[in-house]
Structure formats: structure tokens, C-alpha cells
Amino acid sequence: MNQDLPAVIHEVATLEGHEDRAWHVAWNPTRPLLASCSADKNVRLYAYSKPTDPAVSEPKFSHISTIPTGHAKTVRAVAWSPSGKTLATASFDSNIGIWAQEEDGEAEEGAFNPAAEWECMSLLEGHETECKSVAYSASGNLLASCSRDKTVWVWEVHPDHDFECMGVLMEHTQDVKCVAWHPTEEILASASYDDTIKLYIDDPQEDWFCFQTLPGHTSTVWALAFSPDGRFLASASDDTTIRIWERVQEHKWEYVDVLEGHERSVYSISWGVGKPLDSDDAGSLGWLASTGGDGIIYVWELGVGPSAKDPSRKALTHRVIAKVTEAHGVHDVNSVVWCPRAGFEDLFATAGDDGAVKVWRVVPS
Amino acid sequence: MQSHAEVLNFLENNPPPPSCHHRLPVISIAPQSLASLAASLSSSSSQPVSLSQVLRRVSVFCRDVLGFAHVYDTTFARHISLLEHAKEFAERKSGNGKLPMLASACPGWVCYAEKTHGEMLPFISQTKSPQQVMGTLVKEWLGAKWGKTPDQIYHVTVMPCYDKKLEASRQDFYNEAYATRDVDCVITTGELQLLMQDKGWDLSIPVPDENVPRLPPLELAPAGDAADPDAFPELLMHPGTSSGSYLQSLISTIVSSAPDPGTLELTTKTVRSADYEEFTLTHRETGQVVFRGAKCYGFRNLQNVVRKVGRDAGVQVGRGAAGRLAGVRGKVVRKGAAQEDKGYDYVEVMACPSGCVNGGGQLRPVQAEKQLADAEGFSRDWQESGVSLGAEESLPAAPISAKWGDREWTKKVEAAYWRTLPTPPPTPPADGKPSGSVSPFEYADEYAGRVLREMTKAAPVEGKVEWTTKLDDAAESRRQRLFRTQYRAVESEVVGLAVKW
Numbered sequence: 046m047n048q049d050l051p052a053v054i055h056e057v058a059t060l061e062g063h064e065d066r067a068w069h070v071a072w073n074p075t076r077p078l079l080a081s082c083s084a085d086k087n088v089r090l091y092a093y094s095k096p097t098d099p100a101v102s103e104p105k106f107s108h109i110s111t112i113p114t115g116h117a118k119t120v121r122a123v124a125w126s127p128s129g130k131t132l133a134t135a136s137f138d139s140n141i142g143i144w145a146q147e148e149d150g151e152a153e154e155g156a157f158n159p160a161a162e163w164e165c166m167s168l169l170e171g172h173e174t175e176c177k178s179v180a181y182s183a184s185g186n187l188l189a190s191c192s193r194d195k196t197v198w199v200w201e202v203h204p205d206h207d208f209e210c211m212g213v214l215m216e217h218t219q220d221v222k223c224v225a226w227h228p229t230e231e232i233l234a235s236a237s238y239d240d241t242i243k244l245y246i247d248d249p250q251e252d253w254f255c256f257q258t259l260p261g262h263t264s265t266v267w268a269l270a271f272s273p274d275g276r277f278l279a280s281a282s283d284d285t286t287i288r289i290w291e292r293v294q295e296h297k298w299e300y301v302d303v304l305e306g307h308e309r310s311v312y313s314i315s316w317g318v319g320k321p322l323d324s325d326d327a328g329s330l331g332w333l334a335s336t337g338g339d340g341i342i343y344v345w346e347l348g349v350g351p352s353a354k355d356p357s358r359k360a361l362t363h364r365v366i367a368k369v370t371e372a373h374g375v376h377d378v379n380s381v382v383w384c385p386r387a388g389f390e391d392l393f394a395t396a397g398d399d400g401a402v403k404v405w406r407v408v409p410s
Numbered sequence: 411m412q413s414h415a416e417v418l419n420f421l422e423n424n425p426p427p428p429s430c431h432h433r434l435p436v437i438s439i440a441p442q443s444l445a446s447l448a449a450s451l452s453s454s455s456s457q458p459v460s461l462s463q464v465l466r467r468v469s470v471f472c473r474d475v476l477g478f479a480h481v482y483d484t485t486f487a488r489h490i491s492l493l494e495h496a497k498e499f500a501e502r503k504s505g506n507g508k509l510p511m512l513a514s515a516c517p518g519w520v521c522y523a524e525k526t527h528g529e530m531l532p533f534i535s536q537t538k539s540p541q542q543v544m545g546t547l548v549k550e551w552l553g554a555k556w557g558k559t560p561d562q563i564y565h566v567t568v569m570p571c572y573d574k575k576l577e578a579s580r581q582d583f584y585n586e587a588y589a590t591r592d593v594d595c596v597i598t599t600g601e602l603q604l605l606m607q608d609k610g611w612d613l614s615i616p617v618p619d620e621n622v623p624r625l626p627p628l629e630l631a632p633a634g635d636a637a638d639p640d641a642f643p644e645l646l647m648h649p650g651t652s653s654g655s656y657l658q659s660l661i662s663t664i665v666s667s668a669p670d671p672g673t674l675e676l677t678t679k680t681v682r683s684a685d686y687e688e689f690t691l692t693h694r695e696t697g698q699v700v701f702r703g704a705k706c707y708g709f710r711n712l713q714n715v716v717r718k719v720g721r722d723a724g725v726q727v728g729r730g731a732a733g734r735l736a737g738v739r740g741k742v743v744r745k746g747a748a749q750e751d752k753g754y755d756y757v758e759v760m761a762c763p764s765g766c767v768n769g770g771g772q773l774r775p776v777q778a779e780k781q782l783a784d785a786e787g788f789s790r791d792w793q794e795s796g797v798s799l800g801a802e803e804s805l806p807a808a809p810i811s812a813k814w815g816d817r818e819w820t821k822k823v824e825a826a827y828w829r830t831l832p833t834p835p836p837t838p839p840a841d842g843k844p845s846g847s848v849s850p851f852e853y854a855d856e857y858a859g860r861v862l863r864e865m866t867k868a869a870p871v872e873g874k875v876e877w878t879t880k881l882d883d884a885a886e887s888r889r890q891r892l893f894r895t896q897y898r899a900v901e902s903e904v905v906g907l908a909v910k911w
Contacts, residue, residue, distance in 0.1 A: 171713055173526065210713035251683065251817070252710055252763070 051322050052367040053410045054342060057392065058106040060402040062089055067396035069122045069380045075129030077386070078159050079106070079394055081402040082120035088112040088134060088144075089402070090159055095388070104392070106404060109160045114142055122178045127185040131206070132163070135179035141169035141190050143206050166206035171198055171213070182226045182233075187211070189233050191221035197235045197245070199253050212253030216243050225269040225278075234278060236266035242280050242290075244298060256296045261288055270316040272347070273331050277301075277361070281311035287335055289347075289361060302361045304345055309338035317383030320391045322346065322366060322409055328359075332366070332407070334393050336378040342369045342395065344407055367407050373397030412575045414601040417566055418608070421477055424564070433564040434556065437472050438482045438544045439465065441645070442570040442652060443599040445827035446772040449819075450603075451614055452826060453776045460829050462645055464613070466620040468602070471611045480552070484567070485646040487544035488654060489854045490861070491515065493877040494893045495537040495656060496663040499756060500878075508532045510719060510754040513656045515539040517577035518761030519712060520897060527716055528899030529725045536894045540654065541567050541574055542583055545592025546892050549585065551865050555639040561588040566595045568602045570769030571762075582895045598771025637860035645830070646854050652827040653765030657689060657703050657758040664691060664701050674700060685763055686711045688754075703756040708763035715757055722753030767823040768816075775819035865892055 065084035072079055079091045090110040096103065114120055118137035125132055134142040144163045172192035179190045181202075188200040188208070199212040219238035226233055233245045233253070242259040264283035271278050278290040278298060287304035319332030328349035336342045344367040352360035372378050376398035384392040391407045425431045444461045447468070452458040469481040499511050514520055514535040523530045538546070544567065549560035556563075567574065577583075578593040585592065597605070606613060650658025665671045673695060679688045685708045691701040706715045719725075762768050848856070855877070862868070863875040866885035875881070881889065 170526075208717075210710050210717075213709050213713070252708070 050365060050367055051410060052344065052407050054344065054367045054369045055103070055406045055408050057103045057404040057406050060089070060091055060106060060108065060404070061400065062108060062111070063087065063400040063402070065119075065400060066376075066398040067379065067400050067402050068119065070382050070394040070396050070402055071123040071125050071132070072382060072384045072386065072394065073125050073129045074127055074385050076157065076159065078129075079402075079404070080123050080125070080132060081394075081396055082123045082134060083396075083400065084119040085400075086114055086116050086118070086120055086136075088114055088120060088123060088132070088163075090163075091402075092159060093404075103406060104389070104404075110163065112144060112163045114144075115165065116140065116142060118175070121176065124179045124181055124188075126181045126202075127183060131166075133179045133181070133188060135176040135190055137175040139170070139172045139174055139176055139192065139194075141172075141176060141179055141188075143167040143169065143208075145206065167208060169198075169200060169208055171210065172196065177221060178223045180224050180226050182231055183229055184231075187226070187231060189224040189226065189235075191224045191235055193220045195219060195221060195237075197221055197224060197233070197243075199233065199245075199247075211247070212245075214243075214245055214253055214255060216245075216255040216258075217241070222266065223268050225271060228271050228273060228275045230275065234269050234271070236269050236280060238265045240264060240266060240282075242266055242269065242278075244296075246296070257298060259290055259298060259300070261300050262286070265310075267311060267337075268313045270314045270333065272316050273318045277316075277330065277347075279304075279314050279316055279333055281314040281335060281337070283310040285309060285311060285337075287311055287314060287333070287345075289363075291361065302363060304333075304335070304343075304363055306343055306365065307335065307337055307339055307341060311335055311337040312377065313337065313380040313382075315381050315383045315393060316347075317385070317393070318390050319344075319346065319383075319407070321348075328362075330361075332383070333363075334381045334383060336372065336381045336395060338377050340371050340373060340376065340378055342372045342378065342381060342405070344368070367410075369405070372403065372405075373399045373401060412578070412595045412597065414597050414605045414608075416595055417476075417597060417605065420564055420595070424477075433562055434480075434553075434558055435476075435478045435564045435566070436480045436482070436548050436552075437476075437478045437566045437568065438484050438487070438541075438548065439468060439568040439602075440484050440541070440570055440766075441488075441647070442766040442769060442772070442823075442827065443568045443602065444468070444483065445652070445767055445823050446570060446599045447603070447613060448826040448829065449823040450773045450776055453822065455614060458826070458829055459614075461647075461827070462623070462830065463616070463620045465645065467613050467615075467617050470617045471606060471609070471613070475609050475611055476605070478566075482544070482548075482642060483644055484540045484544045485648070486643040486854060486857070487547055488540035488648065489643070489646050489851075490543050490547075490858050490877075490893065491537055491540045491654075492648065492656065492659040493855075493858055494543075495535055496660055497878055498535055498537050498894075499660055499663075503755070508723070509756075510722075511535050511756050512715075512719070513654075513756075513758045513760070514895075514897075515654050515656065516571075516760045516762075516766075517573040518571065519759050521573060521576060522712070522761065523716075524897055525900050529720060530716060531897045531899060533719060533723070534897055536896060538893055538895050539577060541569060541577060541596070542592060542895065543893060545578070545583060547861070549590070549592050550892070551861060552639050552642075559588055560585050560592075561590040563590075564594050565592065566597060567593050568599060569596055570599055570766045570772045572598060572770050573761075574771075580895075599769075599773055600771055603773060635860075636864060637857050641857075643850065643854045643857055646850055647828070647830055651705060651758065651765060652767045652824055653707070653758070653760050657705050657756060660756055661689060661691060661701065661703065668700075682711075686714075699752065701756070702752060702754050703758070704754050705758045707760045707765050709761055710763075712759060712761060715759060719753070719757070764817075764820045764824070767827055768820045772823065775816065862889065865889075 063083035067083045070081045077093050081089050091106045092109045093104045093106045116136035116138050120134050120136050122135040132144040142165050145166050173194040175193040191197045195217050197214040200208040201211050217237040217239050221237045223236040235243050240262050243255045244257045245255050247253050262282040266280050266282050268281040280288050285307045289302040290298045291301040293299045314335045316333045321329040330347040333345045345363050346366045348362045349359050350362040352358045378397045380396045394404045396402050444464045448459045448464045472478040472481045512533045548565045553563050575596040578596045583592045648655035675692050675694050677690050687705045689703045859875045866888040868881040868885035
């Protein structure tokens, strides 16, 4: 154990049920729902609630629904729209499914029943090979996806689950592993097997285009996460490091820090606001969770503090505050995602090659 | 492989005419390629250079330096494509085939549809592209006039697009009887420029008589005469788009064939950019929509057209997936039906943003700018794309400027495309009789009618043969073979390797 660390990671729940490796999890941003996807082509939905008994501090999770997606191959990633009403699935069958519940005009908001049937409302075709990642922009107006076909697609979300293709970005030279949106602006980032990260914006006169390429990783970049305040971008790589990039100009990002500790490929990272251990710390940038092929989960606290080189200047600081090894036994851990809902900032979920989804909580030690 | 080296290699090894193995070398150049060369020349010269000047200079190079026997541009072949295309649209409109009809001149689009959108194939026009019509004209009509069989001709085309090489090598354009292709070798504009560089040819130097129109008065021999191969029409700049004017020529045909053309009003609407525009013909009094078309360029807009056509026509888009996803298309149709506009009748689809003037085979912009994207706005050559951009390399302060460079250049090529010589003054009738001279398009129509009559061996009809004339059955089936083609879906499975990622 790591008794010298200021926090520990409690296992809150182990959610079994997928019949093949679990790839990804997504927390519904507005409702107490967690979705997971798997090579078994299913999406499983879990509800959770804050315990009424104050003596029991952990939320309780229960499986409420399984969506047999009908995708012909693995469902690699899932993403909720910011409204929480729509779920997107990215599959190795090259398609993206858009799932929602039939809207009943008369029904009140409170009548939401997550166990009611989720239907495929739209199918986004275009990728030629395995779709690897899918993400909604902060406003919910845009959806991005990426694929082994080396492309990144941007779709505009229209009413009635209709979509319009806004851009097909053919910038990467290899498989694109991940797409991520800036938390407030329409800036898109993608990460690839070509070891680079690319950043895109819309040219209102024209199409989406790549305004910057971030080289630096020495192997595949698997995952991306913007800081909650949007000033930083973290990237996770097969080179076992996590790099932090800072926005120094409107359209310019620079490498500022590296987080080392993982022994193997870092497959997934998530950057949440966290619950800073020192509540007086005004410089906190939140908590970053990372995991990967070594089965280790690290939780890093990031902040702004005096620079090591020149204490009179401010610089990005980082420290590990908690760590779990063998999070899914001997298996790879494929994803880690913080819960975005207020009151649950210390909660995150992971999905592993053992087919299990686990929920964890960071608790000061 | 089809390349400028292959052309040189062929010409060097082509035995001289007495040999029975001699093949007559013929070259046909697309107007968009001429525009690319013209824009490149104009940017380094004080006076703009016209397409006909470029054609003259390239012709002299191809004949005198390379040894081609004949040099053509492909606009008369395009004229035939447009005529046949309008005929096909009328057939579909009358219930014989599916609407909307989608343009078929862009091989990038056609190959893409065959590979990933088999359900779109019934909508794609079966009329041959200008390149392939030119192949048919050169190998089967001009060849016959010259006393050559198709295999005794070596036909090269110059195109703004790499995918035209794929089009030329399609099985449908291979002549089994003579074991030869309608177009033997396609080179891009850039490869033509390489040929000129190799041979030290300076295209900026004028050639004699380059400002003299080739056919001073466009006069026609009496009806019934054969078309004269030496009076092959050239540089017919069809009004509309620089990518072939497919939509515009359909609209013109519909308007001119309407009972009262004056009652039709054309409105255009830009959907998002100049690359996606809608054109609607409305009856002025009744408000009835007679025709709804769109011009849709670029891979991104193409996706939306595929989705829209699939939705409007109620066909399943894409490969689809088994199970619950299969019924999705129907569901959306039902939901959207009420508020959805009536679908299109026709879409001019081109895979490149800005169309063929911005094709992948065109010359690079003259300004030596750092390219973040290629001429098509995206990179097909993965090796060359921006991965190697060094960490220390600073990007332009306004990151958009590199893209604007491309766009500005494409505008110059577009302008060069439409830059024609001043129309020569009408020649006064020499002998006082009323002049038989007609407009280039009337001349081309007449010429096309004669070509059709000769190529289809049509039985005599009352009056002269026009493109729309209904011929005898045998002639109609020959017309079909000569000027139409077909498409087939390519099975392309997502590779099911046991990939960990």
C-alpha cells in the first residue's frame, strides 16, 4: 500500500455482466446513470443513488437496463449528450449509433424512466473502418468521432436526431484513437497512433481545419482530457507518460509538464474538478485519474504554484494523491472516467479486460 | 502504371508509321487542366493568358516536341455528355429510373459510392463522363475516319484529377474485341507540366497564330453530309460551373423545352458555402416547383447528400448493421416526412471542394507557401502530411492564412477557366449571301447530331438527327453502348482482425 499518499481509493462497486472485455464507461451528466460498453456489443446502464443512511457513505449501484445495440462488432466507446437524453455508441463495425427514448410529449421531466426502452434513432455512417471514440461538444451541438481509417468527423446535431456532416479531417497519418472537446469552446482535439495530437477549429467561411499539431510523445497517444477550466490539455500515451499542454495563445498550445509513474501503456485519463484536499488551495486545477496496461490507477492533483526553477513565477504543479494497483486483477484497465455530477466529484468508474466495470471513490487518508 | 514516364516510354518505342505496330498517338486535354496552366502562367506574366492560348501552346508542344498526331480539348465530348445526360434525366423524370439523378463525371465520387454506398448507385447518372465519351469518339469515330482500328490508336488524356486514371481503367471502358482501352493513359495537369519540364518547353512563350481562332466561321456543310473530323469543335465553355455545368445545362434544357419558358423562375440558395447551393425552378404564377437541384462539392457535403438522398428516397444508407440498427432509416423517414422538403431532382456531385479546378492533379499554387493541407483541402498522401512539423516550428499567427492561400489560388484557377479570348468579330459573308455561321453551341449541337447518326448507323429519319431524336432500336442500343455505362457495388468488409485496440 501507499501509506505515504494523502488519499486512498475505495472500491465502491464491481458491476459485472458484460460477456467480453469492457471498453468504456460514460456518466450521464444530468441523471444518476452510468453506461458501459463492451466487445459483447451491449451497452449496460446502471442507476445509482446517494445512500439515505448517513452511516453508509458509498452510493449504491444497480443494473437497470441492457441495450443490445445491434452493432455488428465491439462497441468501443459511449458518450452522453450534455442534456443526458441521448447516448452515442462508437463501434468497430464503423458506425455510430444514436440512442434515445421515445419522447412522450405529455410526459413530465420527472417521469423519466431509464429502464424504458432505448431506441436507435439514427445511424452515422461514414467511417470506413473501426470507430474508436465519440464525443459531444459542451453545447451538445456538435458530435465528433474518429477511426482506424485515420479520419476525424465532425457532425452537427439537428432536431429529431438528424445529423449533418460538418467536416472530415484527414490530418493524421495513422489510426485515430481518441477525440475530445474543449469544455467551453468549440475546439476539438484528436490523438493518434502516429504519436501526435491535433487541434481543430471551424473556419466559419469554410470547413473545420487543423490549426496545430502537438508532437512530443514517442509512441501512440491513446487518450486526451481537457482540464475543467479549459486552460490545459492532458494526453496519455503508449510511451507510459502523460503530457500536459497549456493554452498560451488563442490558437497555440505548448507542452508544459509530464506525469511519469505508469509502467506500461496509459490507455485512459480523465480530468475532473475533484475535491481538493487542501480546501484553501485557490490554485487547484482538479484531479486527473490515469490508468492503463499496468492495471494501476493513479489520481494526480494538479495546481498552479511557485515554479521550481524560479519560485517568483507560477507554474503547473502535480502530485500523486492516491494509487491503486491491480485495479482489475491481472487485466488491462481500458478506461477511467470521473463522475461529472455535483456532489459526486470524488467518484470515478473504470472498465477492464476482465469485463467488469468498477466504481471507485477517493477518500482522504 | 499511367504516368508521364509511360507516355514518354510509349512515344520513344512507338515504331514509325510504315510499321504495322505503329499506333497513332492522340492527346485530349480537359479544360480544367488548361485553366490550371493558364493560372500558373498568368501569375508570372503581366498579361493574363487565355485557355485557347494555352491550348495552342500545348498543342504545338505535343505535336512538334512529343510527336502526337492530334491534340484536342475534351469540351466537345463534354457537350455530348451533357446532351446524353439531359436525355437520361428526361427518361428518369418520365418514370424510367430513379430520382434524384446524381452526376457521374467525378470518379472520386463514383468510386466512393461503389465502395461504401451501394444504395446510391441506382441514382448515379449512367451517362459516360467527358473523358470516356472522348475515348469513344477518338477510338471509334475519329479512328474510323482516319482508317484506324481502336488498337491502332494510343489515346492519352490530361485531367485535373488522379481518379480519372481509375476511371479509364474500368472494365466497362475496355474494348475486348481489340484488346484496348478507350483511354490508354491518363496523366494529370502536374504530369503534363513535368513532360514540358523534361523537354525544356517554356509554356510562357507565345506560339505563332495563337490568337487566331482555329475555325474562323463556324459554318456547317449541308445537312446530310458527314461531320468533318478536321472541324472538331473546340473550347466550348458551357456556362454554369467549372466542373462541367451539369446542373446548369439541365436547367437550361428544362427551361428551353418548357411550353412557356418565360413563366419559369430560377432561384438559388446557398446552403452553407459556395460548395453547397440549391437551385429551384418555380412556375411564376402557380408557384409550383418544376425542378429542384443542387450543386454539392467536397467530401463533407457529399456525406450530407448521401444522407439526404437516402432519407428522401427511403433507402437504407451504407452497409448498415444487423439487428436493431437495420430499421433505423425507415423510422427517421417517417418522423421527418412531415416537415421535410420535397427531395432533389438532380445533384451535381463532385468530391473536391470547389470542384475540378481544385482537383488533386492540378498544379500547386505558385506562391511557395507552406502547405498544411493539399489542394483538395485534405491530404491523401499520408507521408507528406504535417506529422513532421517540428516542435519548435512556429505556426502562423493567424492559423487560417495557409488555408486562404489555397482558396485564393483556386479562385485564380476558376477565373482563368472563364477567361476566354474576345469573341472574334463575325465574319461578313464573303459572297453576299446570308452567312451560314452559327454560335459555337449550335454548331456543336449540329455536329453532335451527325456524330450520333454516323456512330449509331441510324436508319434515316424524317428531318435531321438531333441528340434527342428517337432512333431505330438497333441504333438506340448502339447509343446506349457508346454513351452510357454502369456501376457495381464493391464488397468491402471492415477488416475483422482481432485488434486489441
